[in-house]
Amino acid sequence: MATAEAAAHSEGKAGGTYAGGLWSWITTVDHKRIGILYFLSGLFFFLVGGLEAMLIRLQLAVPENTVLSAEVFNQLFTMHGLTMVLFAVMPMAAGAFNYIVPLQIGARDVAFPRLNAFSYWLFLCGALLLNSSFFFGGAPSAGWFAYANLTSSQFSPGHGMDFYVLGLALAGAASIVAALNFIVTIINLRAPGLTFMRLPLFTWMTLVVSFLIILAFPPFTIGTIFLLFDRMFGTLFFEPSGGGDPVLWQHLFWIFGHPEVYILILPAFGIVSDVIPTFSRKPLFGYPVVVYSGILIAFLGFGVWAHHMFSVGLGPIANSAFSGLTMLIAIPTGVKMFNWIATMWGGSIRFRAPMLFSIGLVAMFTIGGLSGVMHASAPADLQQTDTYFVVAHLHYVLFGGTIFGLFAGIYYWFPKVTGRLLGERLATAHFWLLLIGMNLTFFPMHFAGLHGMPRRTFTYPAGLGFEGYNLASTVGAGITLLAMLLFLLNFVRSLRSEATAGANPWEASTLEWATSSPPPVHNFDVTPEVTSRDPLWYDGIALPAGEEEFHMPNPSYWPLVVAGGILMAAAGALVGLPVALLGAAVALAGIYGWSFEPIH
Amino acid sequence: MTDGRPRVPGHRRMLMFAALAIASVAAACGGDFPQSSLRPQSDVAREIDSLFRGIFWWAMVVFVVVEGALIVAIIRFRERPGAPKPRPVHGHTLLEIGWTLAPAIILIFIGVPTMITLWRIDRPPERSEVRVEVVGHQWWWEFNYPDLGITTANELHVPVGKTVDLRLRSADVIHSFWFPRVAGKRDLVPGRVNQLWFTPDSVGVYPGQCAEFCGTSHALMAMRLHVEAEEDFERWVEQQLREAVEVEEAGDDPLVSAGRDLFFGAGGCISCHQIRGTVAAGILGPDLTHVGGRGTIAAGVLENTLDNLASWIKDPHDVKPGNLMLDMGLDDEQARQVAAYLLSLE
Numbered sequence A: 001m002a003t004a005e006a007a008a009h010s011e012g013k014a015g016g017t018y019a020g021g022l023w024s025w026i027t028t029v030d031h032k033r034i035g036i037l038y039f040l041s042g043l044f045f046f047l048v049g050g051l052e053a054m055l056i057r058l059q060l061a062v063p064e065n066t067v068l069s070a071e072v073f074n075q076l077f078t079m080h081g082l083t084m085v086l087f088a089v090m091p092m093a094a095g096a097f098n099y100i101v102p103l104q105i106g107a108r109d110v111a112f113p114r115l116n117a118f119s120y121w122l123f124l125c126g127a128l129l130l131n132s133s134f135f136f137g138g139a140p141s142a143g144w145f146a147y148a149n150l151t152s153s154q155f156s157p158g159h160g161m162d163f164y165v166l167g168l169a170l171a172g173a174a175s176i177v178a179a180l181n182f183i184v185t186i187i188n189l190r191a192p193g194l195t196f197m198r199l200p201l202f203t204w205m206t207l208v209v210s211f212l213i214i215l216a217f218p219p220f221t222i223g224t225i226f227l228l229f230d231r232m233f234g235t236l237f238f239e240p241s242g243g244g245d246p247v248l249w250q251h252l253f254w255i256f257g258h259p260e261v262y263i264l265i266l267p268a269f270g271i272v273s274d275v276i277p278t279f280s281r282k283p284l285f286g287y288p289v290v291v292y293s294g295i296l297i298a299f300l301g302f303g304v305w306a307h308h309m310f311s312v313g314l315g316p317i318a319n320s321a322f323s324g325l326t327m328l329i330a331i332p333t334g335v336k337m338f339n340w341i342a343t344m345w346g347g348s349i350r351f352r353a354p355m356l357f358s359i360g361l362v363a364m365f366t367i368g369g370l371s372g373v374m375h376a377s378a379p380a381d382l383q384q385t386d387t388y389f390v391v392a393h394l395h396y397v398l399f400g401g402t403i404f405g406l407f408a409g410i411y412y413w414f415p416k417v418t419g420r421l422l423g424e425r426l427a428t429a430h431f432w433l434l435l436i437g438m439n440l441t442f443f444p445m446h447f448a449g450l451h452g453m454p455r456r457t458f459t460y461p462a463g464l465g466f467e468g469y470n471l472a473s474t475v476g477a478g479i480t481l482l483a484m485l486l487f488l489l490n491f492v493r494s495l496r497s498e499a500t501a502g503a504n505p506w507e508a509s510t511l512e513w514a515t516s517s518p519p520p521v522h523n524f525d526v527t528p529e530v531t532s533r534d535p536l537w538y539d540g541i542a543l544p545a546g547e548e549e550f551h552m553p554n555p556s557y558w559p560l561v562v563a564g565g566i567l568m569a570a571a572g573a574l575v576g577l578p579v580a581l582l583g584a585a586v587a588l589a590g591i592y593g594w595s596f597e598p599i600h
Numbered sequence B: 001m002t003d004g005r006p007r008v009p010g011h012r013r014m015l016m017f018a019a020l021a022i023a024s025v026a027a028a029c030g031g032d033f034p035q036s037s038l039r040p041q042s043d044v045a046r047e048i049d050s051l052f053r054g055i056f057w058w059a060m061v062v063f064v065v066v067e068g069a070l071i072v073a074i075i076r077f078r079e080r081p082g083a084p085k086p087r088p089v090h091g092h093t094l095l096e097i098g099w100t101l102a103p104a105i106i107l108i109f110i111g112v113p114t115m116i117t118l119w120r121i122d123r124p125p126e127r128s129e130v131r132v133e134v135v136g137h138q139w140w141w142e143f144n145y146p147d148l149g150i151t152t153a154n155e156l157h158v159p160v161g162k163t164v165d166l167r168l169r170s171a172d173v174i175h176s177f178w179f180p181r182v183a184g185k186r187d188l189v190p191g192r193v194n195q196l197w198f199t200p201d202s203v204g205v206y207p208g209q210c211a212e213f214c215g216t217s218h219a220l221m222a223m224r225l226h227v228e229a230e231e232d233f234e235r236w237v238e239q240q241l242r243e244a245v246e247v248e249e250a251g252d253d254p255l256v257s258a259g260r261d262l263f264f265g266a267g268g269c270i271s272c273h274q275i276r277g278t279v280a281a282g283i284l285g286p287d288l289t290h291v292g293g294r295g296t297i298a299a300g301v302l303e304n305t306l307d308n309l310a311s312w313i314k315d316p317h318d319v320k321p322g323n324l325m326l327d328m329g330l331d332d333e334q335a336r337q338v339a340a341y342l343l344s345l346e
Helices: A003-009 A022-026 A031-060 A070-104 A113-135 A160-188 A201-233 A246-280 A287-303 A316-328 A330-344 A353-376 A378-384 A388-418 A424-450 A467-495 A558-575 A577-595 B010-030 B043-076 B093-121 B230-241 B244-250 B254-264 B306-314 B332-344
Strands: B130-137 B140-145 B150-153 B155-159 B164-170 B175-177 B186-188 B194-198 B204-209 B222-228
Touching (some): A031 A070, A031 A113, A031 A388, A031 A467, A070 A113, A070 A160, A070 A201, A070 A388, A113 A160, A113 A558, A160 A558, A246 A287, A246 A330, A246 A388, A287 A330, A316 A353, A316 A378, A316 B093, A330 A353, A330 B043, A330 B093, A353 A378, A353 A388, A353 A424, A353 B043, A378 A424, A378 B043, A388 A424, A388 A467, A424 A467, B043 B093, B043 B194, B130 B155, B130 B186, B140 B155, B150 B155, B150 B230, B164 B175, B164 B186, B186 B194, B222 B230, B254 B332, B306 B332
Parallel strands (some): B130 B164, B155 B222
Antiparallel strands (some): B130 B140, B140 B150, B164 B194, B175 B186, B204 B222
16 A cells, blocks of 8 residues: 555665565565555454354344344354454554554664565464354354363363364464564664653553563463363363362463453553643643553453453452452543643643543543442452453453553554544544444443343343343444444545655654655654654754665565465364464474574 | 644533433333342342442442543643643652552552352351252253252242252252352352352242353253242142152043153153152153152243243254254154143142
8 A cells, every 4th residue: 555655755875665465465575555555454353253243233223033043152252362363453453563563663674674574474374274263154153262171172072162162373473483583673673863761652551561462472372282182182171070270271361361352452551641632732741650550450360350250259358358459440540641641731622533532531541430330349240250241341341441542542653554544524423423433333232231231142031131231332332333433434535645644744743754755665864863852842853964884674474375384274173184284384494484584 | 733623522422321320220220130139138139239239339439530630631731723742740659659559549449348259158157957969961951959858940949038948069060050140150060069048038930040150051051949938838848748649649531641651662751850759760861759849941041831841852953053862763742741741730
């Protein structure tokens, strides 16, 4: 997309032009193109997950509905959760990490460009593998949390759970690889003068999230390997009759699952921490506190997993410890909210689309945060857990928080990526419809849950008082869909408009706005020197005179070969040993080719 | 591109929130909610409810402060032509300490009652007056009263004002026992025995259902709680203790006797079901000794009528997809006969 313009902007230095054509995208190691691939893949899966949600709402519109069978419904809510968390939100955020972070730190690319391409292709392989289960006997249907022992071959006899294990293993490995890449990039490739306490908040949160990923995914991977062994080789990790324990899975899952929530929300927090100052024309209020509170949220996030397990019967000591620790998270989160409002206070607020969505995040996340405190209280949670109250809570956090934050980022950085602005009228309509749609969808769920409606039920009887709430939710989902269509219309229309955005259309302060829109392949003609937190405001940047020597990495198809080999090996676990061995051979050959690829 | 910015009047936001709040409250007050956690009928449920209400009001205070500050900020500090450039304020230490401490203090007001309630309800009960063993199955509930020697399914009978002490275990996967009117959830975990107790304080019939996803028909794993006056409960116990043979002698129309023959013969029912006092001693399915006396069948999914029972026997998987009950290939008439026999087992 828009690559010809990018080429026009670059000045023909070494590696300064983009090659065209499909092959150039397949072999690209450029962080901006990989960012675009990540984002578009994430957007695609966001639509897939949204479609799954629409079907769920259709089934639940009225009691005892028969649009979907129980089994299909269970597959849909399982895949809706997995798709939104792992294949929509994370890749859309990864798209922004890829495209924006190197620009924000004044770097020419990430530290390991080919590894970056590899993590994209591996993520895509995982996503496609898991989703292909729909065509090979049915998707997993035990929930995204996949509690043992429902997932054993006795109680989930089809191949759905095998796809779950294998697909998520690939996606998880892709995330870990990408996270390591960003940690090294952010620590090592910052422009001169760009100290840690001058980093833009989005880069900061990318760093924090990257640490969360490398710490949170391994326990989950171990859990899925246990499950794989239980299912394929007859081990008994989660089988009580053989001395195993299904609760072990819950610990392994939630040690990953809860930090995962912060993996989803902190990038959005990073985005609005950059957007709100820009559109208030004021620096971020209490920068160090906003940074530290982000780190603290991530740190505490590892100590609260068992608040998903209050009804398991872990006993009062464990329950009170996890209850108390969970409540503590409200403090750094509240601090962020207050700091954002204080940033607006005394400013000169321009209500452009990125700002509307950022304000929306503050307003909506507050609701999700408050209901979060309600089920941090273990006794109260015994009535709320596994009900629609929790569905309401998590969607205020992940839709009202993460999705609003990501939309703020999309509207904010679209001109940087394409050189074009998204239409402001459609954007405003999109915002209001989405705000109304999400509130109408999710607010009634609080009541449905408190009045006793459990989640993950493909039907509900008339007479328990759930009818009105569910119908309202379904109408709200329809409005949300309409809002999304407006966004897509805007997206496509704007891509065809004139490239008039200019380098810094929002008059923002961070480094990505110091280069052209879209930026040249090498990002910056000369590496800028930074002398303040808001380099483009208050004379915080110095551009050294003269030409700079640099070298851009060459395109490579080896990352795709390695990812494809791993995909084949994973599929081999389902198809047969020869395919698995062939896949492993391809992956090894790919690694060999990659290692000895000449660097010009 | 910088002009023509849309105006977003703050009052529109406020109106929207108000409309939402009113609609929600109106909806909440309108209906009858037999399974609501907000209508507690036991000591434990009341305690949880009052804890929740306390937290709710603190949350409302925070909600009003945060959303209020946000609305004031976006109205007061919207861009105006000719206004001076904003001062680059980088922070304010006292303010930041203030809004770090404020939530911490509120958390004390939430955390202390939380801990008090938690330590009261999450320990063994002071008295244990009616002991029941609950066994979760895909997708029905087995209730055993070890002190009374009663086994029944899907309908739990307890006397009002007595502390009910439940031991929960599972026969297959994880389930969660939930009667919102009398207690919070407690999971039934394979390989473990969990405990839950409550003292119901009002006579009535309360619906409940499984709250942990447990497979295809998780949504169809409901149950009923009958909280009864002491003498009613005792009458029920007496009835349950009787063997089915005595019941059978009571009435004997041709439909029932044909059904009985099918049940013990060609129907094959006895391989999974027990009817005490007869040769039927299966253990896989629910005990049917007094199934005719239950208000519902198929774990709270259908009213216990002749038609419903017959359609369940004829095609159990149509009613509850994936369940273990076998389709024994009975025709409509045969299904009605078996249903009539079962209904005679009061």
